[in-house]
Amino acid sequence: MMRLFDFLKLHQKWLLAIFSLIVVPLVVYTYLSYAKMADMAKKQTIQLAEKTTGRTASELGFLTASSINALDILSLDRNMNEMLSQNPDEHPIPLQLRDYANIVNFANTLERNKDFYRVRLYVRDDFVYANDHVNLFGLSQALSEQWGEDLTRSGQNAHWFIPQEDENADGTPPLVSVARKMLNLDNFTRTNGVIRIDILQSTLTDKLTDTKITDGALVYLQNVQGQIIARSDPELGPEGLPAAKEWLSLPANEWNTRRIGNTSVMLSHRAVEGSDWSLVTVVPVKEVLAGITALRNQLIAILLSIVLFAYFLAYLASKAGTKKIKHLIKRMKKVQSGDLNVIISRYGKDELGELVENFNYMIVKLTGLMNEHVQLGIALRSADLRTLQSQINPHFLYNSLDLINCTAIEHQVPDITKMVRALTKYYKIGLSKGMNIVSLESELEHAKAYVQIMNMRYADAVEFNIDIDTSLLCCRIPKITLQPLVENAILHGILEKENKRGTIRLTGRRDHAAIRLFLEDDGIGIPANKLGTLFSHNAHDLQQAESGIGIQNTHDRLRLAYGEAFGLNLKSEPGRGTIVEIRFPGDSGFEDK
Incomplete structure (x- = not known):
């Protein structure tokens, strides 16, 4: 920790001291105060939520109990049992109509309960009153519905369900229903029919809405199959409802904090008696802490004001003490960038x-x-x-003199004049009156003179083609750059072929501020293992040293003259030839010193 403190700047140490003495205690106090108040707000919210959800659960339990009690009254009524136990084929129609009036009257009596929307009886289809489609329906209709199959399969006395949407096609509002079988009281193996009581879903929605303790809270009923029976905000559909797995694993009648998506919520659930429903309450924590959060923001604003004031004081103190040091540091940074004109004229004692x-x-x-x-x-x-x-000139001079001698012996003087003229042109251009930098045009003439001499020796073995734009001929280049490369292409490329004949092609173009020349021959090429060592100053054998000296020296001269970005680049394929790229500046600014 002390080593880290040593690396801090002086004004940073001042700031650290201010933070340690003033800001840190304030931050800790603000955090602890907010945490304490947030905990108190959660406890108060839980107490209020417990009271409201307990009341709603009791009301829903009373509703389910009264519904099941009404089903029991109808199922166990002796008169109702006798009317529905009759054989429709043997029971006269007038008596059936009398029974119909009694049954409808009984149903209307139950519908006077404000929580019941409709009482339905599903009886045997043979009764003349089996399909009035108000209170009485055919038993086959119930058994063909999903809820009828579930009732038969479950074996429960009462089965709660949400009717299918097609039942509401006639404008009936959304319903929640409970049904049970009506057994023959004289023979429990026989079923007289099915009783069903419909309750408006809005009745449950109103009770759930009254349970909300904040605007963003969500209260809903869900059965064991995961089906939503009702919710406090039905217009939102399934939006915002947590999955059943989020609360099923939690203990009932307790409050737990969970993160659902990006929202932190307080969540609780409790069973509703007389049904397979669970009353689930979800309260966003941010709404519980809304008032506390506003107070926290005020404290943070005050804290930031104190921090800014403390920073201002620390800044003034550190500036007064470090002004000369910063001035010295700026001069040192100039030295790092290469500026040595940084003498400080005024300084104290x-x-x-x-x-x-x-x-x-x-x-x-x-x-x-x-x-x-x-x-x-x-x-x-x-x-x-x-x-x-100087490493190149003597090497070629020896070969030229040898060539003159051989030519004189072989041809008995006729071509000596031609040879001498070519050689004179070669050396005249090569010397260039002592200049180290010449035009590209002069270099091309120098290379052509060398090829002419070599063709005299080897019976026109080399065809030399030049395709360079005339606008490049005035560009400057170190002298004797092309000749060593042409020499290498002839001696170690073309003359190594079986027929000892070949073509050298020289092209060039301008590439932005650089000139790129390409010298291409169709000689024997260079093996890959040798190609990578041509620019090395350590030759492995004498033959390699002799074949690579011209290339290596030319490469080094270009790099010394113009920098690392320029020089030679070789590409070769054994048996097909070699391409040498010569790269130098179009306007080098190189001075002949």
Whole structure:
């Protein structure tokens, strides 16, 4: 920790001290206060929610109990049992109509309960009153519906369900229903029919809406199959409802905090007696803490004001103490970027003034050393260029003289004049009156003179084609750049072929600020293992050294003259030839020193 403190700047240490003494205690106090108030708000919300959900659960339990009690009254009524137990074929129609009136009267009596929307009886289809489609329906209709199949399969005394949507096609509002079988009281193996009581879904919705303790709270009923019976905001559809797995694993009648999606909520569920329903309550934590959050924001605003004020004080204090140090640091950064004109003229007599005095002395010494280094570099660069160039001229001079001798012996003088003229042109261009930089046009003439000499020796074995735009001929290039490459292409490429004949093609183009020449031959090519070592100064054998000296020296001369971005690049395929790329600046600015 102390080592980290040592790396901090002075004004950062001041800020750290202010934060330690003022800001940190305030932040801790604000956090603890908010946490305490948030906990109190949650407890109060839970107490209120417990009271409202308990009341709603009791009301729903009373509703389900009264519904089941009404079913029991109808199922166990002796008169109702006798009327529905009659054989329709043997029971006269007048008596059936009398029974119909009694049954409808009984149903209407039950419908006077404000929570019941309709009482339905599903009786045997043979009765004349079986399909009035108000209170009486055919038993086959019930058994063909999904809820009828579920009732038969479940074996329960009462089965709660939501009717299918096609039952509401005639404008009937959404319903929640409960049904049970009517057994023959004289023979329990026989079924007289099915009783069903419909309750408006809006009745349940109103009770759930009254349970909400915040605007964003959600209260809904869900059965064991996961079906939503009713919810406090029916217009939202399934939106915002947590999956059943979110609350089924939680203990009943307890409140737990869960994250559903990106929202943190308080969640509780409890069973509704007389049904397979669960009353689920979801309260967003942000609404519970809305008032506390506003207070927290006020505290944060006050805290930020204190932090800004403390920062301002620390800034003034650190600026007064570090002004000279920052000035010295700026001068040091200029030195890092290469600017040595950074002498500080005014400084005091204290320890900082002594530091500035030593800095000025260091800059003076450094400037002297840099100037000395520059002069040495210029001298070394010029010497390197001339040394590399001198390695090439004697090598070719020996071959040319040998060629003159051979020509004189073989041809008995006739071609000596032609040979001497070509050789004279070659050396005249090569010497260039002592200049190290010549035009590209002069270099091309030099290369053509060399090819002419070689064709005299090898009976026109080389065809030399040049395709370069005339606008490039005035560009400057170090002399004797092309000739060593042409020589290498002839001696180690074309003349190594079985027929000892071939073509050299020289093309070029401008690439932005650079000139790119391509010297291509159809010689034997260069093996891959040898290609990678041509630019190496350590030749593995004598043959490799002889074949690569021209390429290596030319590459080094271009890099010394123009920098690392320029020079040669080779591509070769054994048996098909070699391409040498020569890259140099279009307007180099190179001065002949």
